[in-house]
Amino acid sequence: MTLPATFCERDTVTVAKDLLGCLLVHHEETATAGRIVEVEAYLQGDPAAHSYRGVTKRNRAMFGPAGHAYVYRIYGMHTCVNVVTGAEGAGEAVLIRALEPVTGIDLMQARRGTDDLLSLASGPGKLTQALGITMDLNGTSLRDGPLQVRSSANPPEFRPEDIVQTTRIGITKAADLPLRFYLKGSRYVSRR
DNA sequence: TATCAGATTCCCT
DNA sequence: GGGAATCTGATAG
Numbered sequence: 150m151t152l153p154a155t156f157c158e159r160d161t162v163t164v165a166k167d168l169l170g171c172l173l174v175h176h177e178e179t180a181t182a183g184r185i186v187e188v189e190a191y192l193q194g195d196p197a198a199h200s201y202r203g204v205t206k207r208n209r210a211m212f213g214p215a216g217h218a219y220v221y222r223i224y225g226m227h228t229c230v231n232v233v234t235g236a237e238g239a240g241e242a243v244l245i246r247a248l249e250p251v252t253g254i255d256l257m258q259a260r261r262g263t264d265d266l267l268s269l270a271s272g273p274g275k276l277t278q279a280l281g282i283t284m285d286l287n288g289t290s291l292r293d294g295p296l297q298v299r300s301s302a303n304p305p306e307f308r309p310e311d312i313v314q315t316t317r318i319g320i321t322k323a324a325d326l327p328l329r330f331y332l333k334g335s336r337y338v339s340r341r
Numbered sequence: 342t343a344t345c346a347g348a349t350t351c352c353c354t
Numbered sequence: 355g356g357g358a359a360t361c362t363g364a365t366a367g
Contacts, residue, residue, distance in 0.1 A: 189360070196354095197360075207351065225348030227361045244360055274361045319360055322354090339361095 150300045151292050157215035161234040161241040165190040166312055166330050168232065168243055170301035172251065175280040177295070179256050183248025183270050183280070184301070187331035187338045189317045191231070193239045196322035200240025210288040212240050218296055220277075220287040227274030230282050232291060232298060246318070246329070248276045249337040256281075272339040307332055 152171075157164055165188045174182040191198035199208040199221070210219040211233055219231040219242050231242035248270035250257055257269050257279040270276035277283075282296060291298045311333045316325060318340060331338045 191360075199360075202352080202354080205351070221360085222349060223359055224361050225350075225359090229360060231360080242360095246360085272361070278362095317360075321358085 152216065152298055152300055154216070154292065156300075157232060157234045157291075158236065159234070161190050161192055161243060162328070164232070164234045165243045165328075166309075168245070168298065169312060169330060169332055170305050170307060172299040172301065173230075173245060173248060173276075173280065174252070174297045174299055175282060175295060176297065177281060179253050181253035181256055181280045182251045183257075183276065184251055185245060185247075185298075186249050186335040187245075187247035187329070189244040189246055189330070190234075190328040191242050191244060192328070193235070193241055195326070195328075197317065197320040197324070197326075198240065198242075200242075204240075208240070211242050212238050213288060216291050218286050218289050218291055218294070220282060220284055222284065223274070228277040228282060228284065229273040230277055230286070230296075244273060245276060246273045247271045247331070247335075247337055247339045248279070249335065250279070267336055271337050275339075 200211045217233045231244045233242050235241035250269045270279045286296050313333045315329045317329045
């Protein structure tokens with residue numbers, strides 16, 4: 150089911166936790182999809198957020214409407230995808246860090262060059278490679294576009310206490326803030 | 342576990 | 355122009 154229009158406009162940390170268990174779907178000739186098992190929140194005034202120093206060509210989508218994608222390239226070779234959240238112009242987003250493969254697994258395996266399900270999408274750069282997410286999806290709507298977030302089973306198959314909250318990965322600024330969330334017990338997270 | 346190369350974007354941190 | 359960046363895979367210990 151497509152997310153409600155207002156889903157991503159709420160408090161970013163709340164949205165981050167609610168995204169766990171949702172499905173990230175890329176509609177192509179062959180659809181690929183995975184269940185979100187790990188996310189990180191990036192907030193307004195957060196030195197670790199790309200939006201911290203204001204609007205640039207690269208981070209422009211992060212200041213756009215909630216529910217759209219912010220896609221960027223990092224370390225010269227990897228692509229990462231965020232869900233823009235909060236009020237428009239706030240510059241807040243949720244980084245999708247890991248997926249449990251669900252649909253189009255053959256295609257994901259071919260793109261990743263491995264058959265190992267556990268490492269198909271267990272990292273922000275891995276999942277974009279597995280789903281074929283590229284820069285041309287930057288700024289597209291996650292409700293209408295080729296890349297979509299769909300709501301999880303209702304009721305969800307896990308309880309609030311099954312969400313683990315820890316510090317974020319791969320950042321140097323504000324590294325102590327506990328803004329990373331993942332599903333306890335999932336074998337598909339990038340790191341425990 | 343720890344370290345490091347790889348290779349692009351973008352602000353000067 | 356320099357250097358850092360929401361990372362990954364390979365290699366050494």
